[in-house]
Amino acid sequence: MKLSAVRRLALAGSLSASVALGLQLQHGRDARPFGASVAFAQPRAAGVAMLASPAEGRARLIDGKAIAAAVRRDIKASSDELKAAHGTTPGLAVVLVGNRTDSATYVRMKKKAAAEVGFYSVDRNFDETVTQEQLLATVEELNADPRIHGILVQLPLPRHIDEAAVLESIAVAKDVDGFSAENIGRMCLRGGEPPLALPCTPAGCVELLQRSEIQVAGKEVVVLGRSNIVGMPVAHLLQSMDATVTVCHSRTADLPAQVRRADIVVAAIGRAELVKADWIKPGAVVIDVGVNSKPAPEDKRGYKLCGDVDFDQVSLVAGAITPVPGGVGPMTIAMLLKNTLNLTRHSLGLPRIPLRRQQ
């Protein structure tokens, strides 16, 4: 079983590395939850408590940082339970090549999050001169290591490495990104075998909606962007939850008109503050997946982060909105942990933790 070349493409594409970073955790679909009946404790209370009260005339803030913290607490509790009952600690392996600052930062964040929920984690760090054979041998070793349940190869890899070949060498059972063709196929097919893992950022978007008690079934969803790592999978997940989904992209004729129809907008198109207030139906829910930078002379770095949505103006029209940073971003790493936990459960023959049912 092989991993696809998705991550390479993702990072080469128009989405920011910060979005592409995500890449990891197991969920079940809402309409047909993957993996059965085990659910996190008290997610409803946690989800609701996290939301700021809406100020007069402003959208309710969907606080991804707080929701991600609640998810991590649930993961830690499930993981502790697993250790007590089965003597098994979820294990995540991270393979890092070279010394790119952004890659090192993401890897550090992932390892920190894994440590906080009590996972076992191992690093395999290589300098830029590593050979393809060394990387393949490393993946093979991790594939065979029973303490490791998820394998993450941080991208991009140096040019002399066949990235697709390295990714495809990861066993599907340890595909913590959920990006193998087999996992993606299982996600798209209704019924049949569920995927072992779901792409993390899309799963994070769904978790944000669910923990914010936002109804999806029967709603009109417009997804901006059709990437392998966000647009395509999030459209499938929301459709499986009975939304009517339209996927827009660079060739869409009238983007504002499409967005104006939406009860829920998922923006993952990688263009700073593209989505304006007059694109938004009053009261719509806006999930902003973009991570871009914009000039900010007042900031000592000279720039600041922003999403694909003009947050300040859109907040005056939308019913609920995620900020950037602090919205979808923190969910991505939380979902990586959830994928690791679920691959561990799967390795023990236990049912996986599905997306929470709410509707």
Place this chain on the structure above:
Amino acid sequence: MKLSAVRRLALAGSLSASVALGLQLQHGRDARPFGASVAFAQPRAAGVAMLASPAEGRARLIDGKAIAAAVRRDIKASSDELKAAHGTTPGLAVVLVGNRTDSATYVRMKKKAAAEVGFYSVDRNFDETVTQEQLLATVEELNADPRIHGILVQLPLPRHIDEAAVLESIAVAKDVDGFSAENIGRMCLRGGEPPLALPCTPAGCVELLQRSEIQVAGKEVVVLGRSNIVGMPVAHLLQSMDATVTVCHSRTADLPAQVRRADIVVAAIGRAELVKADWIKPGAVVIDVGVNSKPAPEDKRGYKLCGDVDFDQVSLVAGAITPVPGGVGPMTIAMLLKNTLNLTRHSLGLPRIPLRRQQ
């Protein structure tokens, strides 16, 4: 590598058996044609010649029977060439269990079509009492048989058989339906390895549009139905050709309003003449995948076939439309043959024949 349980689900679902029948052929995406540069001879001329001239105030008829015949001629020419150059005859195996009239009819049509283009074909017929072990052993034998390039197990299978297990035992390299999770995943992922085969009915819809010189890029497409065998894959194929695609289903709030936005409508929802004239934007293209029956006292059978579209009335509004029968139906079997040819080419290390580029 395993085949998924799609076909079982498809046949158990709301789509008619006649639609579900399809299930087979290899294509490439338009925007990124799968498998490279080999193209059928003169498809443009053939496509155009096939279309009836539009009568005053009536939609142009998209003649699936004539287009399918042109596709079969192309397949025969490619197959003859393959035999001459490589000494290899494409081989299709059909496994049929029991004596259902519809299954027997479909199998006969498939075998006849395969014979007409000069394919080698074998039958494996069993009565209702066949055991799972016998079927699995048969698939294994066909997997190992170098004369066979595509394996089709006609559904449904009797209740005592685990249909999913039988389908999953088919090698992906011989998955002539294109329904394995791996092939579906490859279809959905942009870039990376293309699928070895595409679901036949969706591929047939695309071929109808392309051979009718209907532009897809930048257009609004509304797909009615989200089945594994038609709605989901046809939405992906049309999106990969740069359409903006909305998938509607039983939970969609206002179906007529959605359809009214569409430049191209693909109806695959399995309800007789559901789509009315006032749902259609004047000049839109209507592809009717439904195969339903409706009472017809004047007919000696007491019923006649109809699609998901009210053909007589919609023809007065649409710009182009497929009839039922004689529209999408004949394309499905033609695409089965194309899948078989392409799996044969793949087995020889030759590039597959992609979807024709037109835009």
